[in-house]
Amino acid sequence: MTSTASDPIVSVRKLHKSFDKLEVLKGIDLDVRRGEVVVVLGPSGSGKSTMLRCINFLETFQSGTITVDGRPVGYEAGDHRRPLGEARNAKVREHVGMVFQSYNLFPHRTVIENVMMGPVKVKKVARALAREKGMALLAKVGMDHKADAYPGQLSGGQQQRVAIARSLAMEPSVMLFDEVTSALDPELVGEVLKVMRGLAQEGMTMIVVTHEMGFARQVADRVVFMDGGVIVEEGAPGDIMAAPKTERFGNFLSRNLDQ
Amino acid sequence: MGETLLDDLPALLNGLGNSLLVSAIGITVSVVLGIALGAARNAGVPVLSQAIAVYVNVFRCTPLLVQIFMLYFALPEIGIRLSPFQTSWIALALWGAAYHTEIFRAGFKAVPPAEILAARALGMPARRTFLDVTLPLGLRATIPAATTMAIGQFRSSSFMVVVGYQELTYVANGLVSQTFRVFEIFGMAALMYFLTCTLIGAASRGFETWLRVPGTRTAR
Numbered sequence: 001m002t003s004t005a006s007d008p009i010v011s012v013r014k015l016h017k018s019f020d021k022l023e024v025l026k027g028i029d030l031d032v033r034r035g036e037v038v039v040v041l042g043p044s045g046s047g048k049s050t051m052l053r054c055i056n057f058l059e060t061f062q063s064g065t066i067t068v069d070g071r072p073v074g075y076e077a078g079d080h081r082r083p084l085g086e087a088r089n090a091k092v093r094e095h096v097g098m099v100f101q102s103y104n105l106f107p108h109r110t111v112i113e114n115v116m117m118g119p120v121k122v123k124k125v126a127r128a129l130a131r132e133k134g135m136a137l138l139a140k141v142g143m144d145h146k147a148d149a150y151p152g153q154l155s156g157g158q159q160q161r162v163a164i165a166r167s168l169a170m171e172p173s174v175m176l177f178d179e180v181t182s183a184l185d186p187e188l189v190g191e192v193l194k195v196m197r198g199l200a201q202e203g204m205t206m207i208v209v210t211h212e213m214g215f216a217r218q219v220a221d222r223v224v225f226m227d228g229g230v231i232v233e234e235g236a237p238g239d240i241m242a243a244p245k246t247e248r249f250g251n252f253l254s255r256n257l258d259q
Numbered sequence: 260m261g262e263t264l265l266d267d268l269p270a271l272l273n274g275l276g277n278s279l280l281v282s283a284i285g286i287t288v289s290v291v292l293g294i295a296l297g298a299a300r301n302a303g304v305p306v307l308s309q310a311i312a313v314y315v316n317v318f319r320c321t322p323l324l325v326q327i328f329m330l331y332f333a334l335p336e337i338g339i340r341l342s343p344f345q346t347s348w349i350a351l352a353l354w355g356a357a358y359h360t361e362i363f364r365a366g367f368k369a370v371p372p373a374e375i376l377a378a379r380a381l382g383m384p385a386r387r388t389f390l391d392v393t394l395p396l397g398l399r400a401t402i403p404a405a406t407t408m409a410i411g412q413f414r415s416s417s418f419m420v421v422v423g424y425q426e427l428t429y430v431a432n433g434l435v436s437q438t439f440r441v442f443e444i445f446g447m448a449a450l451m452y453f454l455t456c457t458l459i460g461a462a463s464r465g466f467e468t469w470l471r472v473p474g475t476r477t478a479r
Contacts, residue, residue: 056380086384094382104377108395108472118381121391152474163377170381 008067009034009174009205010055015064017050024050025061026229032174035203039216039237042226043252048209051226052176055207056096057089069095069173094122097167097175101182103159105151111138111162112147118170130169137165141195157188161195168199175199177208213256217241225249264443267434271444274430275451281344281426282413285351289412290405292352293359294398298389300360301367311360318357323418326350331422343424347416355412362408366401367393399470406463410456417452427451 008031017025024047032038040048053059055066057074063081066073071092076082084092105114115134119125125133138144141161151159160180167175177196181189193215200206200219210216216223217237224234225248233240233249244250296311318326331346341349370393378388417428431448435441 058376058380090379090382090384093380096380098377098380100373100377100380102373104373106374106377106392107475108399117378117391118383121387122382150472150474152472154474166381 007034008032009036009069010207011065011067012051012055013065015051015054015061015066017047017054017059017061024229025054027064028226028229028231030224030231032205032207034205036221037200037204037206037208037219038222038224039220040207040209040224040226041211041213041216041252046226047229048226049178052098052178052207052209055174055176056093056098058098068092071095090122094118094170095173097170097172099160099163099167099175099177099180101179103151103156103163103183105159105163105166107151110148110150111143111154114151114162115166115169118166122170134165134169137168138162140168140198141165142191155188156184157191160184160188160192164192164195164199174205174207177206177210179209179211181210181212211256213241213253225252227252264440264447267438267444267447270430270434271427271447271451274425274427274448275455277424278413278416278426278428279455281347281351281419281424282416284348285355285416286409286412288348288352289355289359290409292356293363293405294394296356296360297363297367298394300364301393302385302389315357315360318354319361323350323354323415324421326354327418327421343419343422346422347419347424347426350419351412351416354415355408358408358411359405362401362404363397365404366397369400370396399467399472402463402467402470406460409463410459413456413459414452 010030010032012028012030015025015028016023028047028051030038030051040051042048050059054061055068055073057066060074065075065077067077072084073092074084074089076084105111106117109117112131112134115137116127116130119130119133120127135144135147138147141164143158143161143165146154146158146162151162154162164175164180180196181192184192189212193212196206196208196215197219208215208220220237222234223237223240225232225240225244225246227248233244233246235245240249241253244253296314299307300311302308327346327350330341330350331343334341374392374396375388378392379385383391416426419426420429420432423429427448431444434444438444
């Protein structure tokens with residue numbers, strides 16, 4: 001199967017997810033094409049982060065299918081829905097970069113070691129080569145001067161930029177950003193968004209869950225608004241953020257623009 | 260045995276050497292077992308996990324002295340004969356491993372899920388994640404508790420007097436019954452236990468400092 005620019009990198013179909021009796025995702029359909037930047041907006045508890053975690057199978061799900069680069073996520077394709085197993089889940093995750101709200105760097109490893117961890121331990125890349133590529137990625141996020149520092153010695157914004165470099169080191173097909181600026185002091189948000197903007201311009205496929213309206217408006221190719229476990233509205237930010245079609249999205253926008 | 264404590268010193272030091280020998284073997288085996296069993300418990304490996312829980316409970320809820328008697332006096336009835344030396348280190352290893360299992364299980368459990376999630380998200384399979392994230396972070400957190408247990412194991416090597424293993428307490432007891440200088444000889448033995456344990460504690464704190472990760476408060 002040859003892939004073209006219009007092939008979806010991520011394809012989510014009829015995704016349902018419950019935590020015990022609480023249904024968090026009630027049938028999500030989403031396609032993300034190569035090079036596309038999709039920003040997911042929505043109130044807390046709307047299922048945005050849960051959907052993101054299903055895409056790299058950090059969360060199991062009860063029904064529906066997800067594919068990344070044509071590979072099934074979590075369960076065998078077809079009717080049987082057998083779990084894929086540890087090795088194949090890990091394989092899928094190699095192609096999906098994820099950046100977390102709380103950075104989640106390995107505290108006992110230096111900045112460059114954090115970035116080298118994936119390539120060396122998972123892809124078995126030679127250390128020298130991994131270091132060279134890692135330093136280039138750190139330069140890209142403006143953190144090469146802290147290569148030998150430990151995460152605990154960095155500010156939140158710096159840690160988050162390192163976390164982005166660590167994900168990029170795996171050369172993923174798609175990058176997932178889970179409210180990556182929500183834990184940051186306001187003055188540190190800009191440096192992280194700048195890195196993400198740069199990635200978008202380079203053509204990285206990105207799914208971004210965020211509360212940054214400005215970022216959605218300026219960087220997104222498509223905005224998806226989720227509420228109550230469903231996608232309520234989606235479209236180009238210039239269209240739907242200027243003239244929301246639903247009352248729910250309209251209210252959400254006016255609440256968040258007031259701030 | 261001589262007229263003064265100085266004459267008894269070589270015998271006591273020899274006893275201390277034997278205590279250290281069985282303790283070193285017993286502690287090493289129990290720590291390795293404890294890490295492996297603690298990891299299996301933490302991972303919740305089916306069946307194995309339950310078996311380990313039973314083992315821990317049996318050895319934690321029976322006196323060490325009774326365990327020693329079982330090894331030395333009861334096992335020969337089913338054809339397993341252990342020397343005093345073998346009994347000593349095996350008892351320390353089995354008894355200690357039960358506690359070390361719980362210590363390391365707690366340490367692994369205390370590793371923040373966020374870091375484990377990050378490793379999984381990078382595509383690291385469960386075993387790799389354990390070796391590169393859970394183990395190094397968990398071990399750092401368990402150094403103080405594991406050291407306390409190791410000191411306890413060394414002190415408990417004195418129980419081996421009951422199987423006639425020539426460790427420090429056995430030697431001291433022998434000297435006392437021949438010379439009746441009770442206070443001096445047991446006092447000297449107590450001092451030797453005390454100094455050795457103090458040294459183990461200091462070495463452990465040094466190890467902790469050496470492993471300290473810059474920029475974190477905790478003894479990583």
